[in-house]
Amino acid sequence: MKLKLTIWRQKNPGTKGKFVTYPVNDVNPEMSMLECLDVLNESLIERGEEPVAFEHDCREGICGSCGFMISGVAHGPQPATTVCQLTMRHFKDGDELVLEPWRSASFPFVKDLVVDRRAFDRIIQSGGYVSVSTGNAPDGNDIPVGKEIADRAMDAAACIGCGACVAACPNGSAALFTGAKIAHLGILPQGKPEQDRRAVRMVAQMHTEGFGSCTNIGECTGVCPKEIPLEVIARMNRDYLFGAWTERSEVINTIAPATDWNFREK
Amino acid sequence: MTGTMKLDAGIPSGPIEQAWDKARFDMKLVNPANKRRHTLLVVGSGLAGASASATLGELGYNVKCFCFQDSPRRAHSIAAQGGINAAKNYQNDGDSIYRLFYDTVKGGDFRSREANVYRLAQNSVHIIDQCVAQGVPFAREYGGSLENRSFGGAQVSRTFYARGQTGQQLLLGAYQALERQVDAGQVTMFPRSEMLDLIVIDGQARGIVARNLITGQLSVHMADAVILATGGYGNVYYLSTNAKGSNATAIWRAYKRGALFANPCFTQIHPTCIPVSGDYQSKLTLMSESLRNDGRIWVPKKKGDKRRPNEIPEDERDYYLERKYPAFGNLVPRDVASRNAKAVCDEGRGVGETGLGVYLDFSDAIRRLGEQTIRERYGNLFDMYQRITDEDPYKVPMRIYPAIHYTMGGLWVDYQLQSTIPGLFVLGEANFSDHGANRLGASALMQGLSDGYFIIPYTVGNYLASAKPAKVTGSHPEALAAFAATQQGIAKLLAIKGKRTVDSFHRELGKIVWDDCGMSRTAAGLKEAIGKIRALREEFWQNLNVPGSSDDLNQSLEKAARVADFIELGELMCIDALERNESCGGHFREEYQTPEGEAQRDDQHYSYVAAWGYTGSANPPELYKEPLEFAYVHPSQRSYK
Numbered sequence: 001m002k003l004k005l006t007i008w009r010q011k012n013p014g015t016k017g018k019f020v021t022y023p024v025n026d027v028n029p030e031m032s033m034l035e036c037l038d039v040l041n042e043s044l045i046e047r048g049e050e051p052v053a054f055e056h057d058c059r060e061g062i063c064g065s066c067g068f069m070i071s072g073v074a075h076g077p078q079p080a081t082t083v084c085q086l087t088m089r090h091f092k093d094g095d096e097l098v099l100e101p102w103r104s105a106s107f108p109f110v111k112d113l114v115v116d117r118r119a120f121d122r123i124i125q126s127g128g129y130v131s132v133s134t135g136n137a138p139d140g141n142d143i144p145v146g147k148e149i150a151d152r153a154m155d156a157a158a159c160i161g162c163g164a165c166v167a168a169c170p171n172g173s174a175a176l177f178t179g180a181k182i183a184h185l186g187i188l189p190q191g192k193p194e195q196d197r198r199a200v201r202m203v204a205q206m207h208t209e210g211f212g213s214c215t216n217i218g219e220c221t222g223v224c225p226k227e228i229p230l231e232v233i234a235r236m237n238r239d240y241l242f243g244a245w246t247e248r249s250e251v252i253n254t255i256a257p258a259t260d261w262n263f264r265e266k
Numbered sequence: 267m268t269g270t271m272k273l274d275a276g277i278p279s280g281p282i283e284q285a286w287d288k289a290r291f292d293m294k295l296v297n298p299a300n301k302r303r304h305t306l307l308v309v310g311s312g313l314a315g316a317s318a319s320a321t322l323g324e325l326g327y328n329v330k331c332f333c334f335q336d337s338p339r340r341a342h343s344i345a346a347q348g349g350i351n352a353a354k355n356y357q358n359d360g361d362s363i364y365r366l367f368y369d370t371v372k373g374g375d376f377r378s379r380e381a382n383v384y385r386l387a388q389n390s391v392h393i394i395d396q397c398v399a400q401g402v403p404f405a406r407e408y409g410g411s412l413e414n415r416s417f418g419g420a421q422v423s424r425t426f427y428a429r430g431q432t433g434q435q436l437l438l439g440a441y442q443a444l445e446r447q448v449d450a451g452q453v454t455m456f457p458r459s460e461m462l463d464l465i466v467i468d469g470q471a472r473g474i475v476a477r478n479l480i481t482g483q484l485s486v487h488m489a490d491a492v493i494l495a496t497g498g499y500g501n502v503y504y505l506s507t508n509a510k511g512s513n514a515t516a517i518w519r520a521y522k523r524g525a526l527f528a529n530p531c532f533t534q535i536h537p538t539c540i541p542v543s544g545d546y547q548s549k550l551t552l553m554s555e556s557l558r559n560d561g562r563i564w565v566p567k568k569k570g571d572k573r574r575p576n577e578i579p580e581d582e583r584d585y586y587l588e589r590k591y592p593a594f595g596n597l598v599p600r601d602v603a604s605r606n607a608k609a610v611c612d613e614g615r616g617v618g619e620t621g622l623g624v625y626l627d628f629s630d631a632i633r634r635l636g637e638q639t640i641r642e643r644y645g646n647l648f649d650m651y652q653r654i655t656d657e658d659p660y661k662v663p664m665r666i667y668p669a670i671h672y673t674m675g676g677l678w679v680d681y682q683l684q685s686t687i688p689g690l691f692v693l694g695e696a697n698f699s700d701h702g703a704n705r706l707g708a709s710a711l712m713q714g715l716s717d718g719y720f721i722i723p724y725t726v727g728n729y730l731a732s733a734k735p736a737k738v739t740g741s742h743p744e745a746l747a748a749f750a751a752t753q754q755g756i757a758k759l760l761a762i763k764g765k766r767t768v769d770s771f772h773r774e775l776g777k778i779v780w781d782d783c784g785m786s787r788t789a790a791g792l793k794e795a796i797g798k799i800r801a802l803r804e805e806f807w808q809n810l811n812v813p814g815s816s817d818d819l820n821q822s823l824e825k826a827a828r829v830a831d832f833i834e835l836g837e838l839m840c841i842d843a844l845e846r847n848e849s850c851g852g853h854f855r856e857e858y859q860t861p862e863g864e865a866q867r868d869d870q871h872y873s874y875v876a877a878w879g880y881t882g883s884a885n886p887p888e889l890y891k892e893p894l895e896f897a898y899v900h901p902s903q904r905s906y907k
Contacts, residue, residue: 012818030543038548038769045767045822050813053821055336057509059549061650062434063340078653085653110480111819118457121337125449129442130401133324134317134719137392137399141356144410153403154428157435161339190401255449261480263456 001027001093005040007052008100013109019098029089033076034059034066036088053112059084061225064160067167068113069100074164074223082162082225102167106174106210108259117163119209120177122255126205127198128181130190143189156183158226165220165228171212176220178206179236180228186239196243201252203240208254273526273877273892276680277381282898286385289681290724294731301326304730305489307474309461309516311338313433313711314694315495316440317718323447325723330487331444331453332476334460334511334824339441342497342509343714346433347554347647349415349425350397350711352390357414361422363387368899370709373419373599374674374702375851375867376901377532377875379894381681382699386709389716394426396719400439404428415643416559419599419706419906430554430646436711440718460824461516462755463748464492464523464690471520471690472738473745475752479824482817484756486740486749491689491726494520495718498673498695500533502832502839503784504776506670507539507552513828514835517677517696525685526877526890528678528698530835531843534705534852535785536671537603540654540664541623550669551654553626554647555707558596558603560631560640561664563587565624569614575625575663586610594906601704601852601865602906604668608785609863611667618665627663668785672710674701674852675842678877678892682725683717686877688733691726693717698875703851756816759826764809768825771806772832775799779836783843786854792844799837806833838878838887845889848872860903869901 002025010017024040031039034056041051057065061082068083070076076086091097099113107115145153157180165176182199185191191198214233221230278285278292296304304327308319311333319331333341353366366387371378394412398404404426405413414423428435447453458479465473465486473488499514500506521527538553564583571578586606588595596603607624610616617623632640637660641648648659655665676698677685683699685692694714701709738745782788782795806829814820849858849865850872858866875892 028544028546031546032548035546035548039546042767042769045811045813046765048813051822053819057335057340057511058342058345059510060345060551061653062345062431063335063342063509064344065335065340080649081653085650087654087656089656114819117336121339121445121448121455121457124339124442125445129446130399131446132396132399132443134321134396134443134723135392137395140354140394140398140404141411143398145406146410147406147408150403150406153401154435157403157428157438158431160434161337184403185401188401188403190399261458261478262483263454263459263478 001029003027003091004096006096006098007112009052009112010109012111027088029087031088032059033070033083033086033088053114055114056084061085062160064162067102067162067164069102069167071098074102074168075225080225080227102163104166104172106172107163107166117161118258119174120161120163122209122257123174123178123202123205124181125255127194127201128185130185131194145189149187153184153187155229156180156187156232159228160226162225164223164225166211168219168223169212170217170219171215173214173220174206174209174211175214175233175236176224176228178202179232182239183232183235186235195239196246199236199239200243200247203236204252205254209257271890273678273890274680275379275892276682277379278681282381282384285381286388293724293728296727296731298326302328304328305330306491306493306726307332307487307489308493308495309474310341310495310497310696311441311444312341312343312495312497312694313437313440313714314718315341316437316444317715318493318495318693318722319453320440320443320447321719321723322726323450323452326452329447329453330456330489332456332459332461334458334479336457338444338455338457339438341437342512343437343711344434345509346711347430347552348556349417349427349432349708350393350436351417351424351708352394352426352712353387353424354391354394356412357423359422361424365422366390366424369420370700370706371702371899372904373704373706375704375865375904376702376869376873376896377529377850377894378700378702380896380898385721386700386713386716389720390712392720393712393715397436397439400443402428402435402439415556416597417707418555418558418597418603425556425708427556430644433711436715440715462519462752462827464520465745465748466523466687467738467742467744470688470733470735472735473740475748480819482820484749484752486745488738488740488745490730490735491691493691493693493722493726494677494696495693496696498676499832499835500670500673502775502836503670503780504772505542505547505550505780507536507550510549513831515828515831517692518831518835520677520685520687520690522880523687524880525687525690526678526879527675527838528875528877529675529842530839530878531783531846531853532674532703532851533670533839534600534672534674535604535668537600537607537668538626538666539669540651541618541620541667551650552669552671553651553664553666555600557626557644557647560643561596561626561628562630563596563624563626565610565615565617575617575627584615591906598906599704599706604785605854607668623665623667625663626666628659629663632660672705674698674703674705678875682728683721684725684729689729689735691722693722703853755827756823759810759812759823759830760816762807762810762812764811766809767811768822768829771802771810772829774802775829775833775836778802779839783840786856787843788856789844792840795840796837799833799840803833806830841887842876842878845876846872864903867901873901
């Protein structure tokens with residue numbers, strides 16, 4: 001089949017970007033969206049043009065590298081599917097698709113369809129872990145964890161950190177991402193000791209990064225390729241409230257967001 | 267050409283059960299206050315790299331960790347599905363450290379080092395404890411205890427899992443531990459940074475040259491030791507289950523700086539992948555081996571049977587694994603399952619449009635256990651299959667075919683995980699040590715974490731305390747030379763300005779290696795492949811077209827450097843496969859098989875590790891041999907009947 005791809009082209013944050021339309025013929029319905037871009041890129045290189053930069057790695061929907069808007073929807077029209085697993089059979093011959101990068105001030109632009117999502121790493125740095133150094137662990141079966149508890153934790157832990165939730169949210173909120181980690185660890189007995197502190201610090205970092213607030217719209221969970229449930233945000237708010245009460249005297253340090261790619265060593 | 271240097275793995279003497287304890291006691295220690303004076307570089311942030319960085323940071327070392335992705339959480343360990351083995355014997359079904367050790371040595375077809383494997387089995391139990399403590403949501407029984415499943419090559423149930431996303435959850439555990447150390451100031455992360463050269467000074471590994479993939483800037487990083495945890499080289503084949511970015515550049519450049527490359531021809535073909543559908547295809551998708559627990563593999567008895575699977579009656583189906591291997595059935599090791607799939611397809615009994623596929627059928631299990639149970643066990647895998655193929659595996663059998671999945675070969679390391687360059691340590695899939703000629707399922711995660719959490723923290727300390735590396739700076743002539751050479755290498759790729767894209771070269775390389783150094787190999791085919799690869803390399807350096815420049819994000823340039831290395835490594839794989847005149851594990855030479863078509867080892871002549879040394883681009887590599895000794899598991903013809 002034949003498609004038209006209208007793609008956001010921008011060399012770097014300092015230059016002006018624009019949409020460019022490329023016809024792609026010979027689209028096989030079995031191809032993934034990214035393979036369709038591969039085919040386009042091969043033809044661009046052969047014509048002496050620069051290929052479209054886009055993020056990808058595992059191409060099986062788990063690494064969270066890929067992701068862009070397809071005609072206004074994060075990861076495109078198929079529910080629970082990243083663009084690397086979105087096959088072209090979901091489109092019709094002659095369709096025009098508009099591809100643009102995640103738009104969020106907290107995800108600084110890099111090139112074409114690529115943005116900088118290091119804000120997510122800094123949110124995890126702010127407490128998205130259990131403080132247990134190697135060698136400190138008791139036997140795996142010492143603390144029983146009921147099946148339902150483990151399953152609920154796993155539902156939240158399935159997040160791949162792709163950023164679609166932020167891109168889809170009219171407020172640019174990262175509440176689903178942050179809530180998923182707070183819920184995953186807070187539900188499990190291993191994460192309990194740091195539950196309050198974790199919520200307070202991670203929420204503070206989320207705000208420092210400039211992500212918007214959650215107003216319970218639910219677009220995030222709608223586009224989430226792992227179908228992270230909205231209830232993780234309720235969990236985040238609850239833990240934050242408790243934490244703000246118990247930890248209110250503590251100074252909360254946040255990490256300054258990086259603004260460029262020049263690494264400074266400590 | 268055979269080298270004369272003697273390879274000493276440094277295995278502690280005495281009973282194998284005490285070897286690791288003894289080694290740890292004999293190791294020198296670094297005083298806690300002195301640890302912060304040592305800078306360590308860790309390249310790669312997968313299970314091995316992230317667990318090593320986190321643990322070394324916890325100990326107080328000053329760690330710098332590099333990954334080419336935008337975040338360490340994206341490393342390809344994330345895609346491992348099925349599980350992680352541990353000799354916990356929670357199921358009371360006869361498992362033990364010794365049995366896990368035994369299964370792994372046997373599964374590796376007697377081409378791994380016994381002492382390393384024993385240590386791996388010992389560490390396995392600590393890994394599970396550590397991961398549980400980190401909050402990894404392993405599958406649980408209703409009563410709250412950890413659940414297990416079975417995996418290929420074992421008759422006990424020792425695999426721990428988190429749905430079909432075990433690798434993801436283990437990696438996130440290690441990644442979170444790593445980020446905790448970043449927050450504590452112990453680890454500095456360098457994302458989107460790719461190692462392009464190793465700096466060796468006075469025979470010791472002292473630093474790397476890295477390229478910032480966003481700005482294109484090259485930088486030199488000096489340290490007291492360098493740890494490579496950069497994964498395997500399955501992408502030599504172009505189509506593999508590896509991530510698109512997975513590459514061999516770090517280990518290959520280390521090879522060119524003097525590290526030996528061991529057993530490059532030992533590559534693993536995974537039996538259960540979704541078959542290829544077209545020539546645009548960019549990668550292959552694995553369906554976890556755990557599916558073989560409940561799925562039955564079959565093909566029609568008749569050649570060229572074009573009926574739909576549901577129309578083929580039971581007595582016209584050939585459940586060939588159950589028929590040939592009644593003891594292990596569908597759970598034979600990966601190499602055996604893959605070769606048998608190829609054999610039935612070669613006979614013309616393959617299924618699907620291309621005839622390159624076999625059925626993996628869940629109808630019996632669904633009848634026996636109910637659809638709900640199957641959905642709980644494999645739901646996400648079934649969904650993934652349906653997304654890709656548009657077929658519902660609850661109703662029609664899956665079609666699967668083998669694909670390149672893992673590489674057992676890698677840089678040669680001793681018992682301390684140190685390469686032949688002092689101060690250069692290699693962890694996880696990037697080294698060669700634990701899986702012999704075939705890796706058992708659910709063992710890769712185990713090895714990556716064993717190396718990173720429980721081995722390198724001891725051995726790197728021993729190295730620092732005994733070698734006492736002198737102070738060096740980035741202005742050392744060797745560092746400047748490596749920097750300049752890297753710069754020239756990049757300029758050279760951009761200056762070719764030929765006609766062909768990087769991907770077209772990569773595809774061609776992949777086809778040569780898959781055809782002649784894939785599931786089965788012959789001397790004639792390998793010789794031909796070596797010639798073809800040399801010609802391809804020649805053309806690559808004359809006719810490559812890399813658009814753009816080196817001073818911004820240029821994905822074609824990144825790929826070009828990696829493919830240049832894959833081409834050279836592909837040749838070494840064929841040379842190694844040609845030199846090994848036997849069949850063992852994943853290395854199947856058609857000339858060497860038993861009357862039943864099983865791999866025929868030659869222990870008398872080939873019970874050694876083949877470690878290759880670089881001698882310059884125009885010269886053949888030099889072969890060094892590390893003899894393998896089996897004092898505990900007596901080598902026998904593997905039997906899974």
